[in-house]
Structure formats: C-alpha cells, structure tokens
Amino acid sequence: MKTRDLAYIALFAAVIAVLGTIPAIPVGPVPITAQTLGVMLAGAVLGARRGFLAVLLFLVLVAIGLPLLAGGRGGLAPFVGTSAGYLYSWPVAAFVIGWLTERSWDRYNVLRGTLINVVGGIVVIYAVGVPVLKAVAGLTWGQALTGGALPFIPGDLFKAFAAAAIADVVRRSYPVIERPRRTATTR
Amino acid sequence: MTLALYVPVGSPVHRLPAGVKLLCLAVLAVLLFARPTPTVAGAALVGTLVVGLGVARLPVAVLARQAWALRWFLLVLFVVHALTTDVATGAHTVLRLLTLVLAAAVVTATTRVSEMVRVVERLCAPLRLVGGRPERVGLLIAMALRFIPVLIERADRIRAAQAARGGPPRGVRALRTTVAPLLVQLLQMAHDVSEALDARGADDTPVRRPGRA
DSSP, X not given: OOHHHHHHHHHHHHHHHHHTTSOOBOOTTSOBOSHHHHHHHHHHHHOXXXXXXXXXXXXXXXXXXXXXXXXXXOSSGGGTXXXXXXXXXXXXXXXXXXXXXXXXXXXXXXXXXHHHHHIIIXXXXXXXXXXXXXXXXXXXXXXXXXXXXXXXXXXXXHHHHHHHHHHHHHHHXXXXXXXXXXXXXXX | OTTSOOOOOOOHHHHSOHHHHHHHHHHXXXXXXXXXXXXXXXXXXXXXXIXXXXXXXOOHHHHHHHHHHTHXXXXXXXXXXXXXXXXXXXXXXXXXXXXXXXXXXXXXXTSOHHHHHHHHHHHTGGGGGGTOOTHHHHHHHHHHHHHHHHHHHHHHHHHHHHHHTTSOOOTTHHIIIIIHHHHHHHHHHHHHHHHHHHHTTOOSSOOOOTTOO
C-alpha cells in the first residue's frame, strides 16, 4: 500500500466525518444521515480495498472517542446501541460497492453506478443492520423492518443516485480506481 | 483536542489502562445478553452509574446526553414489548440497552483519544505477520483528523465563490458542478500530501543508498 493510498483512505474517512455535520433527521431508533452517502462514495471512488479501509478508519475514529457520527454522537456507545449493526455493515458496503465498481469500470455510468450503490449501500447495510436491530432491541422482523429499514429507502435511493453521479464525474476527471488487469483468459 | 468526548478528571477509572476498560465493556455486553433477566440488567445499570458518577466523578450531563438521545426509542420499545409480550421483558430490554450505552459512554469519557490510538495500534500488531505496518495506523488517524478542517474550508471556499457569482446551482446539478469538483480538488490535495510525505521518507520501499551493491 502506497502513501498515496493512505492519504486517499484518510481523506474519505474525513469526508464521511464532515457529512455527519449535515443535520440528521431523527426517525425512531436509527437516524437518517448523509453519512451513508460518504460510505457509497468511498467504495465508488476508491474501490473495494481502499474504500473498505476508509470506512473502517472512520469507525475507528468514532470508537476512540471522537463525536463524528451524525448528531455529534461518538465513542463506543453507538457500537452497542440500536444502530450498531448499520455501523458494522458500512465497511462491507463500501467493499461490495468498490468491488462491483471495479468490475464495471470500463462501462461505468450513472445508471450502472446507482444500481451498484443500491446493492452495496442498501441491500448489504440492511442485511446486517436490521437483524442486529432486531436482536439488540428484541423486536419482531416486522417491527425491525418498519422501524429500521422502510423509512430510509427513499433517502437511500437518492443517495445511491447522488453517489453515482459524483463518482461518474470523478471517474472521468480524476480516476483513482485503476483499470483491472487483463487476465490470460479473455472472455 | 477540544473535539473529543473525553472528560478530564483524575479518578481511578481514568487511570485504568484503556485495554482493561474495553475488556470490561466487552464482558458486560456478553453478560447482559447471556443472562437476560431484569435483575442482572438492573444491577449492571446501578454498577455502571456508581462507577461513572461515583468513582469516575463524571458530570451527570455526560451520561444524561447519551440516555436522552435514546429516549423516544426506549419509550417505544417498552410500549411495544409491554403490548406484545409482557412488561417484564420490556423493562429488561430497555434496561439492558440503556446500561450498555451508558457503560460505553463511561469508557469513552474516561479514556484519552491518544490512549485509544495506542490500543488500536496494539490490536493491529498481528498485521505485521501479513506484511502490514501497524504504526501506519497512527499516521492514518492523524491525516484524517487534519483533513477534516481542510475539507470544511475548501467546501466553504467553493460556496463563497459561487455566492459571488450569483448563488450556487441547486438540486441535482449541484452534484456535478459543486460536489464532484470539490472531491477532485481534495483527491489532488491528498495526492500532494502523500508525495510530500514520501519525500520525507514515509514510502513503503526500503531506502537504496547510491553506491552500494
């Protein structure tokens, strides 16, 4: 890993932190925040490995006691609370988005990017977040879904689109992801 | 660092090694889920409050803020449980959650960020086995913290420049005309920082001195 990669990782950890200063909309146990936009961007701009590490670094900053989560939350409390599962899913989401983005790098456009961000940024996050919410709060599946997934879907769809639109411009003007190396078995 | 959630008080809890406090928190979490009874949760809550307010002498506001953030959720959770299962389950689920969040807040408020960084570096030590360099974690954390104000400043600068030209573009167009260029600027800045670091010897590759075989 080059120093350049470390700088990119640190940069996106900072981006996610700054997105947390945009006021969150509190709806029930898990607030709507702009921070998942940063998670999607980390994967879509940096790729799987660096995107994963950037989000992980952000969570480390939160865990060591900096109030960087939306609404000024921080420390270890969010990692054992109701939104814990969502936090744990973030690095995985960035990795999945990055992995898929790398694979469609030559054909990337806003539509494709949006679909990728939906898979990584919505499906993956709820696949981890909702079961953890259910376990931590002792809810039924129906309650966990209505409280911890449905209110966020519209906002998440917009964030998936926004991240893809931004990533598409960045890809054309300052590509960070390298074209995947051609393997011996072509097609 | 004024930003941190650390509350400087000279108490035995503050002096306890960060690793020990984190271990206690982990044990508490396992215990609360392994023995799900209101007695255990209640005792743990009282214990947490005694340690946090009594021994560590934290201001009540520090813990109250964490509990306050969860107030509506805890209330809804209790009502849902009281209606669908029974009051005892509701009480103990709420107690358990509150206890865990408060205990975590106590650890955070009594441990310096620099100590936590050292714990993180120690936890990353096994990375050495696969060729990683745990001491780079400190560099990463320092860089990210330095980038936060830079990022805010750059965003403000773009906003000011656009205001001078008659207001920023609104809606979806802003993504392409404002946010994306900002991100490109920041990526270039990060690249410059990395080159400056490399020039000062932060590079991965071992130094080759000229004139040596």
